[in-house]
Amino acid sequence: MATLTAKLTLSSTDLTSDTLSMALTNILTVAGDTRIFRRTVLSAEDELFTDGGIVIAAANYGKSYVLFHNTSSASAEIITLGLADNDGSGDAALETTNIALGAGEFAFYPWDSSTDIVADAASGSPVLEVGVFEAA
Amino acid sequence: MANINSGTIKSILSLTSRNVTNDILNLRVDDTLVVLEDVVQKRVVLSTVASLIASTTDFSKAYIFANNVSKVNITLVRSNNGDEYMHLAPGQWAWFPWSCSVDLMAESASGTPTLEVMIFELGHNN
Numbered sequence: 001m002a003t004l005t006a007k008l009t010l011s012s013t014d015l016t017s018d019t020l021s022m023a024l025t026n027i028l029t030v031a032g033d034t035r036i037f038r039r040t041v042l043s044a045e046d047e048l049f050t051d052g053g054i055v056i057a058a059a060n061y062g063k064s065y066v067l068f069h070n071t072s073s074a075s076a077e078i079i080t081l082g083l084a085d086n087d088g089s090g091d092a093a094l095e096t097t098n099i100a101l102g103a104g105e106f107a108f109y110p111w112d113s114s115t116d117i118v119a120d121a122a123s124g125s126p127v128l129e130v131g132v133f134e135a136a
Numbered sequence: 137m138a139n140i141n142s143g144t145i146k147s148i149l150s151l152t153s154r155n156v157t158n159d160i161l162n163l164r165v166d167d168t169l170v171v172l173e174d175v176v177q178k179r180v181v182l183s184t185v186a187s188l189i190a191s192t193t194d195f196s197k198a199y200i201f202a203n204n205v206s207k208v209n210i211t212l213v214r215s216n217n218g219d220e221y222m223h224l225a226p227g228q229w230a231w232f233p234w235s236c237s238v239d240l241m242a243e244s245a246s247g248t249p250t251l252e253v254m255i256f257e258l259g260h261n262n
Contacts, residue, residue, distance in 0.1 A: 002153060002155040002156040002157075003153060003155065003156070004152075004153045004156055004161070005150075005151070005152045005153065006149070006150070006151055007148075007149070007150045007152075008147070008148070008149050008201075008229065008231050009146070009147070009148040009149075010145055010146070010147050010201070010231075011145070011146045012143055012144060012145045012146065012171075014142075014143040014144060015143030015144070015145060015171055015175055015256075016143070016175055020145065024203070024229055026227065026228060026229065028228075030153070030156050034156050034157055034161075036163070063223060067149070067151065067163075067165075069165050080235060082235075083214075083219050083221070096214055096219055096238060097235045097237045097238065098214075098221050098234065098235055098237070098238060098240070099232050099233055099234065099235055100197055100233055100234075100235035100236075100237075101233055102233065104167050105167055105169075105233050106147075106149060106165045106167060107230075107231065107232035107233060108149050108151075108230065108231055108232070109221075109222045109229075109230030109231065109232055110222055110223050110224060110225065110228050110230065111222060111223070112211065112220050112221075112222065112223030114219075114220045115219055115220065131151065131163065133151075133156065
């Protein structure tokens with residue numbers, strides 16, 4: 001049984017009159033697969049990941065902690081992430097979007113692995129860094 | 137209308153592990169976010185029926201911090217019993233740029249747990 005220490009720090013001195021200074025640390029238990037990889041995300045193409053057309057397949061993982069990082073520095077290269085195939089059509093199209101990663105932006109959250117995750121790029125071919133840490 | 141807010145947030149995420157693989161993990165990503173619109177901090181008491189956390193009619197693209205401060209599992213969902221985005225066990229949190237294309241809702245596995253939420257409305261897409 002392995003552990004993953006995740007620490008998030010948020011700070012600001014000019015956002016509001018109240019200075020923001022927050023740090024959270026979570027020690028997460030990892031018992032399954034660990035994968036860190038980079039993939040090119042194409043624009044105007046939902047089925048961009050060749051492994052079944054999806055970025056992370058629900059069938060391959062149990063609950064996992066996931067990191068998505070848009071490594072592009074071009075402001076127009078926004079990567080949209082969302083859930084696939086909630087219309088029952090059997091495809092891997094991005095049908096529900098919930099995360100939009102601008103250049104340099106990142107997301108980290110516990111994914112429940114109930115639905116595949118699909119990505120799409122607004123333009124260009126930005127590189128998406130993905131980390132998957134399968135929980136116990 | 138001029139923006140009522142203009143500030144920056146420094147966000148840093150570090151992931152470290154000595155035993156998840158033989159290669160010691162030491163990953164860090166950081167970003168400085170420009171926030172031009174609303175900042176909301178709140179705690180929401182949930183139930184097994186999904187509650188609205190952030191409405192697309194109230195915000196544009198925003199960064200969301202969601203923290204399960206209770207002892208019951210919480211799920212972020214698209215709608216009541218709908219598609220599940222994230223699963224927050226007690227003490228777990230999420231940090232992500234919400235696209236604001238679909239309402240963000242949350243529901244509990246049982247009971248009435250509390251979800252801590254911070255919303256930082258960017259006011260721009262990058």
